[in-house]
Amino acid sequence: MKSNVVDVTKEYYDSSDADNFYFHVWGGEDIHIGLYKNDSEPIADASVRTVEAMAERLKHLPAGARVLDVGAGYGGAGRYLARKHGLHVTCLNLSLAQNERNRQMNRRQGLADNVDVVDGDFENLPFEADSFDAVWSQDAILHSGNRKRVFEEIDRVLKAGGDIVITDPMQKSGVDKKALRPVLDRIHLESMGSVADYKAFAADLGWSVQSVDLHNHQLVNHYSRVRAELRSRESDLREHCSAEYMDRMQKGLGHWIEAGKQGRLEWGILHFRKG
Numbered sequence: 001m002k003s004n005v006v007d008v009t010k011e012y013y014d015s016s017d018a019d020n021f022y023f024h025v026w027g028g029e030d031i032h033i034g035l036y037k038n039d040s041e042p043i044a045d046a047s048v049r050t051v052e053a054m055a056e057r058l059k060h061l062p063a064g065a066r067v068l069d070v071g072a073g074y075g076g077a078g079r080y081l082a083r084k085h086g087l088h089v090t091c092l093n094l095s096l097a098q099n100e101r102n103r104q105m106n107r108r109q110g111l112a113d114n115v116d117v118v119d120g121d122f123e124n125l126p127f128e129a130d131s132f133d134a135v136w137s138q139d140a141i142l143h144s145g146n147r148k149r150v151f152e153e154i155d156r157v158l159k160a161g162g163d164i165v166i167t168d169p170m171q172k173s174g175v176d177k178k179a180l181r182p183v184l185d186r187i188h189l190e191s192m193g194s195v196a197d198y199k200a201f202a203a204d205l206g207w208s209v210q211s212v213d214l215h216n217h218q219l220v221n222h223y224s225r226v227r228a229e230l231r232s233r234e235s236d237l238r239e240h241c242s243a244e245y246m247d248r249m250q251k252g253l254g255h256w257i258e259a260g261k262q263g264r265l266e267w268g269i270l271h272f273r274k275g
Ligand SMILES: C[S@@+](CC[C@H](N)C(=O)[O-])C[C@H]1O[C@@H](n2cnc3c(N)ncnc32)[C@H](O)[C@@H]1O
Pocket: 006, 009, 013, 029, 030, 031, 032, 070, 071, 072, 073, 074, 075, 076, 092, 093, 094, 095, 098, 120, 121, 122, 123, 137, 138, 139, 140, 141, 143, 144
């Protein structure tokens, strides 16, 4: 059974406004929070730094090991893991528009044999049990209306002893739901996950916590950088995105920045191991 939010999310990411915005603002590889060294660093550079930091947690995997990227966007992380670490990556993603761009980039970069792209929903993974050595997910699980189910699906397709490396924007435990409403409205959700939720799901599945590294200030840095980029490139972006979308995005980013500054949001790298 899929949660209602899946159709809304698919429609959003498949819209030409969202596809063009993410593709042009982030540079076409990644759509996730970056690890910034300074305020003026390009979004794409900081985004790759997040991928590098996550890949450190998988450096023990041998070449050819199979990694599933859950909610893979344009597949930048998959290409990085294939190119730098020789891993075989399966990108599972809901958005057909993103998946098409992902396949094109894999072909152009000579990685079509190393990175598969599968259309699908992470609440119902279209894979056999015990198919992967590791599962990876960046800033995607927040979009689920049933996050426990996503963890259960990850557990099912992951081999015993496999690693799970996740980043996600999360709400701080105990935060007033009303105060988060403007943030949640932008992503059409009733709630976000919290570190406590993810640790509890992991504990129920018998996973061990390898590390939890929170970088909450990077969430504020990142959305501030995206908003600055939107403002400075407004006329260029207006060729690709509607004025209405850009206005909504600016307001939405403002809500995320504010909630982050108020200490209501968290973001970081969570590393678990199955069994
Ligand atoms: C913020 S983007 C992150 C994309 C990618 N992980 C990255 O870091 O570049 C969120 C992604 O989650 C995907 N997504 C949302 N709900 C999903 C679902 N139910 N099943 C699979 N993918 C989903 C969207 O299509 C989108 O690509």
